[in-house]
Amino acid sequence: MEPLVDAFVAAALAPGEHARVAGHLTHCTSCRIAYLKATGAGSPAGGGRPRGPEGGGR
Numbered sequence: 001m002e003p004l005v006d007a008f009v010a011a012a013l014a015p016g017e018h019a020r021v022a023g024h025l026t027h028c029t030s031c032r033i034a035y036l037k038a039t040g041a042g043s044p045a046g047g048g049r050p051r052g053p054e055g056g057g058r
């Protein structure tokens with residue numbers, strides 16, 4: 001799923017795929033880590049950004 005996470009962050013997925021990846025991120029730790037890295041939220045130097053897929057306000 002992780003290649004899909006990159007496309008998810010770039011909003012490059014079809015709506016059905018986007019929803020599927022969003023649901024997957026809620027229970028798949030490795031994909032959630034990939035998502036956080038892709039959005040920069042996983043950076044230790046990122047400061048007090050909220051954690052979790054719903055934290056992305058882009």
Ligand SMILES: [Zn+2]
Binds near residue numbers: 001002024
């Ligand atoms: Zn996964």
